[in-house]
Amino acid sequence: GEEAEPEAPAGASALRPGQELFAEDPWIVEQRRLQSEQRRLNKEFADSLETLDPEARAAIQGYAPGTYVRVVLTQVPCELPKHFEPRFPLLLGGLQAGEERLGLVSMRVKKHRWHKKVLKSADPLTLSIGWRRFQSLPLYYVQDPNLRLRHIKYTPEHMHCMAVFHGPATPPSTGVLAFQADARRTFRISATGVVLELAANLKVVKKLKLVGAPFKVFKNTAFVKDMFTSALEVAKFEGAAIRTVSGVRGQVKRALKANDGSFRATFEDKLLRSDLILLKAWVPVPQPTLYNPICNLLVPHGKGYARMRSAAEVRAELGVAPPVAKDSLYKPVERVTRRFNKLAVPKALQAALPFKSKPKQDAKLGKKRLKKSSHKAVRAVVAEPEERAAGIFMQQLHTMYNERERKRKRAADTRRAAHDKVAAREQAAKDAANKQVRKKHHVKQGLAEKRQARAGDKHGDDD
Numbered sequence: 029g030e031e032a033e034p035e036a037p038a039g040a041s042a043l044r045p046g047q048e049l050f051a052e053d054p055w056i057v058e059q060r061r062l063q064s065e066q067r068r069l070n071k072e073f074a075d076s077l078e079t080l081d082p083e084a085r086a087a088i089q090g091y092a093p094g095t096y097v098r099v100v101l102t103q104v105p106c107e108l109p110k111h112f113e114p115r116f117p118l119l120l121g122g123l124q125a126g127e128e129r130l131g132l133v134s135m136r137v138k139k140h141r142w143h144k145k146v147l148k149s150a151d152p153l154t155l156s157i158g159w160r161r162f163q164s165l166p167l168y169y170v171q172d173p174n175l176r177l178r179h180i181k182y183t184p185e186h187m188h189c190m191a192v193f194h195g196p197a198t199p200p201s202t203g204v205l206a207f208q209a210d211a212r213r214t215f216r217i218s219a220t221g222v223v224l225e226l227a228a229n230l231k232v233v234k235k236l237k238l239v240g241a242p243f244k245v246f247k248n249t250a251f252v253k254d255m256f257t258s259a260l261e262v263a264k265f266e267g268a269a270i271r272t273v274s275g276v277r278g279q280v281k282r283a284l285k286a287n288d289g290s291f292r293a294t295f296e297d298k299l300l301r302s303d304l305i306l307l308k309a310w311v312p313v314p315q316p317t318l319y320n321p322i323c324n325l326l327v328p329h330g331k332g333y334a335r336m337r338s339a340a341e342v343r344a345e346l347g348v349a350p351p352v353a354k355d356s357l358y359k360p361v362e363r364v365t366r367r368f369n370k371l372a373v374p375k376a377l378q379a380a381l382p383f384k385s386k387p388k389q390d391a392k393l394g395k396k397r398l399k400k401s402s403h404k405a406v407r408a409v410v411a412e413p414e415e416r417a418a419g420i421f422m423q424q425l426h427t428m429y430n431e432r433e434r435k436r437k438r439a440a441d442t443r444r445a446a447h448d449k450v451a452a453r454e455q456a457a458k459d460a461a462n463k464q465v466r467k468k469h470h471v472k473q474g475l476a477e478k479r480q481a482r483a484g485d486k487h488g489d490d491d
Contacts, residue, residue: 107327130196135191136189144215148182150167197226239307249295251293280293
């Protein structure tokens with residue numbers, strides 16, 4: 029006989045995969061019955077409330093959509109009824125208990141492609157998140173592969189970056205719209221983004237490079253100055269890695285007795301007094317805590333609202349030039365020529381060296397390297413009248429020869445230039461003639477191929 033089909037588990041459809049969905053499906057029939065039962069109960073409950081007065085019915089069921097209600101608002105600023113404009117409706121909403129708490133919010137943001145300029149970090153920006161509009165000072169940063177949050181001064185041109193701002197607690201994946209309330213005519217939407225998380229303790233860092241110089245050098249130890257200002261700063265950086273410009277690595281040890289920021293450091297090799305010592309560190313960036321809600325209903329309509337302006341707007345309004353930091357200006361670099369001591373080979377080492385590596389005493393010296401004590405440098409050469417006359421005559425001969433050679437080379441250059449010009453003209457004419465010959469050859473070849481193809485088609489038809 030036929031095998032019995034297994035029964036479907038409770039709460040699941042009895043149809044097999046791929047079977048058409050019919051109204052006779054038991055699960056669908058059960059769901060429709062439950063819906064009908066719920067609609068019947070709701071209708072009975074609504075009919076039972078018909079006998080009550082409107083106040084009791086509203087207390088149980090709530091106000092129906094479309095009902096006119098009167099709302100009492102408490103702790104409202106006096107400017108709201110003063111500047112209220114009935115032509116523009118008000119939207120009333122509520123906040124949950126967790127949404128009224130302020131804190132640090134991290135978001136992923138990207139500059140809008142139609143916004144002309146990049147956004148500067150810690151510049152006031154108006155953020156629209158859900159029902160809220162407020163002004164804050166976002167701090168932009170990127171996350172390095174080692175999970176370090178590195179501060180950036182400006183937003184990237186065509187890439188996302190992270191931002192942290194002080195504002196109300198917002199659930200993740202909430203859309204963010206940022207714009208600048210600027211009087212200049214430009215595209216107002218500055219950036220778009222999405223909330224990532226509520227960051228209770230977000231540490232954004234930036235680079236700090238400290239430069240010092242050794243003032244006393246020992247074998248592998250040196251005393252360094254001009255890097256710190258007090259012994260307390262040295263104590264905070266004890267054990268930090270340092271490096272010279274030439275690549276010698278070292279470590280900060282202890283501060284010296286003098287409370288001027290000098291300290292003792294050890295290195296892999298002996299330093300020079302002219303070396304510069306660098307300490308590369310990361311310091312946290314303080315995060316601004318501005319939260320300025322947009323209160324445009326507290327001022328006359330169309331007058332804007334009280335907002336924080338950027339430093340560029342204030343300078344443009346006052347006609348003040350941006351401040352110039354003298355330390356940031358480029359200065360001419362004056363480098364002193366360093367003179368190194370000659371290589372001194374100890375006598376014991378010279379004796380152990382092979383003959384070809386030993387310094388030779390009879391090396392030939394040029395005129396510029398003659399020693400002052402040599403007889404060739406101190407001897408005065410006094411020429412006789414005949415020798416002076418012969419020298420003058422030879423100098424005149426060399427001058428005449430050089431002048432003749434100069435004229436000969438100039439004439440040769442002139443002849444070569446004329447020859448090259450004629451050769452170029454002849455080559456151009458030859459190339460043009462060759463081009464015409466190739467063209468005629470290709471035309472003849474094409475006509476021959478056409479005739480051959482027609483003859484082949486004709487023989488094929490005859491067959």
